[in-house]
Amino acid sequence: MTMLSDPSRKYRPFPQVDLPDRKWPGRTITTPPRWLSTDLRDGNQSIIDPMDAVKKNRFFDMLVEIGVKEIEVGFPSAGATEFDFITGLVKSGRIPDDVLVQVLTQSREDLIRTSFESLEGARAAIVHLYNAVSPAWRDIVFRMSRDEVREIAIAGAKIMRDEAGKRPDTDWHFQYSPETFSTAELDFSLEVCSAVMDVLQPTPDHPIIFNLPATVEAATPNIYADQIEYFCRNIPNRDSVVVSLHTHNDRGTGVAAAELGMMAGADRVEGCLFGNGERTGNCCLVTVALNMYTQGVDPGIDFSDIDRIIETVEYCNQIPVHQRHPYGGELVFTAFSGSHQDAIKKGFEAHGRQNNEQWRVPYLPIDPADLGRNYEAVIRVNSQSGKGGFAWVLEQDQGLKLPKKMQADFSRHVQRVADEMSRELNATDIWETFRQAYHVQIRPKHFQLVDYEEGKAADGTRVFAGTIEVDGKAQSVSGRGNGLISSVLATLKEAFGVDLEVTDYTEHALGTGTNARAAAYLECQDSAGTTIWGCGIDEDIATASVRAVLSAANTAVSKAG
Numbered sequence: 001m002t003m004l005s006d007p008s009r010k011y012r013p014f015p016q017v018d019l020p021d022r023k024w025p026g027r028t029i030t031t032p033p034r035w036l037s038t039d040l041r042d043g044n045q046s047i048i049d050p051m052d053a054v055k056k057n058r059f060f061d062m063l064v065e066i067g068v069k070e071i072e073v074g075f076p077s078a079g080a081t082e083f084d085f086i087t088g089l090v091k092s093g094r095i096p097d098d099v100l101v102q103v104l105t106q107s108r109e110d111l112i113r114t115s116f117e118s119l120e121g122a123r124a125a126i127v128h129l130y131n132a133v134s135p136a137w138r139d140i141v142f143r144m145s146r147d148e149v150r151e152i153a154i155a156g157a158k159i160m161r162d163e164a165g166k167r168p169d170t171d172w173h174f175q176y177s178p179e180t181f182s183t184a185e186l187d188f189s190l191e192v193c194s195a196v197m198d199v200l201q202p203t204p205d206h207p208i209i210f211n212l213p214a215t216v217e218a219a220t221p222n223i224y225a226d227q228i229e230y231f232c233r234n235i236p237n238r239d240s241v242v243v244s245l246h247t248h249n250d251r252g253t254g255v256a257a258a259e260l261g262m263m264a265g266a267d268r269v270e271g272c273l274f275g276n277g278e279r280t281g282n283c284c285l286v287t288v289a290l291n292m293y294t295q296g297v298d299p300g301i302d303f304s305d306i307d308r309i310i311e312t313v314e315y316c317n318q319i320p321v322h323q324r325h326p327y328g329g330e331l332v333f334t335a336f337s338g339s340h341q342d343a344i345k346k347g348f349e350a351h352g353r354q355n356n357e358q359w360r361v362p363y364l365p366i367d368p369a370d371l372g373r374n375y376e377a378v379i380r381v382n383s384q385s386g387k388g389g390f391a392w393v394l395e396q397d398q399g400l401k402l403p404k405k406m407q408a409d410f411s412r413h414v415q416r417v418a419d420e421m422s423r424e425l426n427a428t429d430i431w432e433t434f435r436q437a438y439h440v441q442i443r444p445k446h447f448q449l450v451d452y453e454e455g456k457a458a459d460g461t462r463v464f465a466g467t468i469e470v471d472g473k474a475q476s477v478s479g480r481g482n483g484l485i486s487s488v489l490a491t492l493k494e495a496f497g498v499d500l501e502v503t504d505y506t507e508h509a510l511g512t513g514t515n516a517r518a519a520a521y522l523e524c525q526d527s528a529g530t531t532i533w534g535c536g537i538d539e540d541i542a543t544a545s546v547r548a549v550l551s552a553a554n555t556a557v558s559k560a561g
């Protein structure tokens with residue numbers, strides 16, 4: 001095996017920002033930022049097959065529907081697909097009045113002009129200009145000095161100003177990104193942004209957006225936060241500037257960087273749904289927004305039908321959302337393991353009992369129902385699961401609330417089946433296991449109730465008189481006891497020699513209204529002292545208890561056989 005070579009020969013640690021009185025660590029996020037989705041631009045430029053107009057339109061409509069108010073719709077100078085989509089969108093009238101579309105352009109004259117042309121006739125739009133400013137890009141890509149790179153930005157800003165001036169009917173907004181901001185010298189980014197501001201003359205009513213990208217994430221997120229706080233403190237005319245964040249996820253902390261950046265004073269966050277975007281992706285807007293939601297802050301984007309959003313995102317990007325992706329992944333609310341299931345089940349029960357909405361369910365940072373997910377996604381059963389999980393599924397699926405001790409008994413049956421099948425058990429598998437284990441709603445091997453009558457003897461005892469099928473043959477039987485259950489037990493003992501003693505009994509209604517039924521559970525001991533459980537379900541509660549006795553008797557006979 002070869003060892004990694006000494007990394008200190010190849011890589012350098014990222015320098016700290018000199019900001020000893022930084023304020024952001026003591027702040028919390030209490031209001032949502034302005035959100036910009038760049039799914040149709042940064043997301044689109046990074047996928048194998050960029051979206052066609054059908055996909056872009058579908059994505060755009062979904063973003064509008066969930067409440068995103070700023071949408072970067074493309075890079076008009078990239079080619080006809082992009083240009084035509086944008087002109088088509090503008091002409092279609094599908095851009096609501098409260099939604100701003102944005103387009104991106106390099107700081108090159110012909111590309112800027114094409115970008116304005118694509119937006120001809122728009123009511124309002126943001127034109128987004130960028131050029132890289134950090135040393136590596138200056139030296140390697142542009143081969144230019146700082147002054148020359150600053151000139152690229154100034155020249156682009158002037159063309160933007162002039163192109164906008166030619167189209168006074170559109171409400172133009174300007175955005176400038178010092179691309180590679182997070183790896184550039186802060187004083188240089190400020191110098192370039194100030195120069196752009198001098199050209200575009202923003203006002204508090206018509207501010208400029210300075211979007212500060214971590215184009216390639218290169219440091220821990222606290223450093224990005226320091227950079228943002230430093231920028232916010234030192235940019236002139238702060239009240240005429242919207243500070244926007246654009247983080248990438250190269251170190252896996254794109255979301256963290258955006259969150260700390262907001263604490264550091266930013267007003268706006270750019271990103272993609274489920275973190276699509278160049279390389280490891282952009283900051284995931286779903287995660288940032290829902291992190292906020294779980295702190296009690298309404299993010300202003302509607303994720304209440306997250307599966308439908310995922311369907312659109314997966315269709316348009318042709319990339320699956322990872323099963324473990326925060327909030328959206330198929331498995332993120334799912335507990336397979338016994339102790340998690342137990343805690344979640346108890347958490348849901350406690351939640352149902354409390355008289356306020358406060359969410360305190362262990363292991364679930366958010367109520368899955370807030371995202372349109374149901375119980376099936378929450379607890380799933382395999383060989384790692386415990387009784388709480390099986391009981392939860394049975395309760396959600398069939399309405400059966402097994403007594404705690406019976407859950408342990410049922411658990412043995414489910415574990416055996418899970419081991420035998422070596423796969424996840426779904427709700428149908430669990431219900432089938434229950435029916436087989438307790439002879440419920442199946443034709444049992446031994447005793448099956450055909451009909452019965454309950455009477456009262458002269459001495460006050462109860463009389464059970466009925467027909468029971470035994471191994472397929474109907475037999476008339478009867479017996480007496482202090483109540484219905486004891487009279488059935490007496491009947492079984494006299495007619496078939498099945499000797500059971502009841503140690504516990506519970507019942508509950510199943511459903512409501514005219515379709516309501518009842519479930520009865522019986523804990524018994526046979527003559528050897530073995531605990532045996534029975535369950536009966538019927539429209540009539542008394543009949544449910546008779547069925548529960550026969551269920552236990554069937555188990556007793558099966559065990560003996």
Ligand SMILES: CC(=O)SCCNC(=O)CCNC(=O)[C@H](O)C(C)(C)COP(=O)(O)OP(=O)(O)OC[C@H]1O[C@@H](n2cnc3c(N)ncnc32)[C@H](O)[C@@H]1OP(=O)(O)O
Nearest residue numbers: 045075077078079106107108130131132141142152179215
């Ligand atoms: C961080 C980001 O995500 S930035 C956005 C990136 N997105 C895209 O590039 C997607 C769309 N792009 C495209 O379709 C094409 O790149 C086009 C049509 C815009 C331009 O294509 P081309 O003209 O062939 O040039 P290309 O993209 O290779 O650009 C390279 C040239 O532009 C210069 N350049 C790159 N970025 C910028 C910029 N922001 N401002 C000014 N010049 C720039 C380079 O220095 C290089 O100049 P050189 O030819 O003198 O060496």
Ligand SMILES: CC(C)C(=O)C(=O)O
Nearest residue numbers: 130177179180213215
């Ligand atoms: C164009 C800019 C904003 C960008 O996508 C980046 O720097 O990552």
Ligand SMILES: [Mg+2]
Nearest residue numbers: 042215246278
């Ligand atoms: Mg980007």
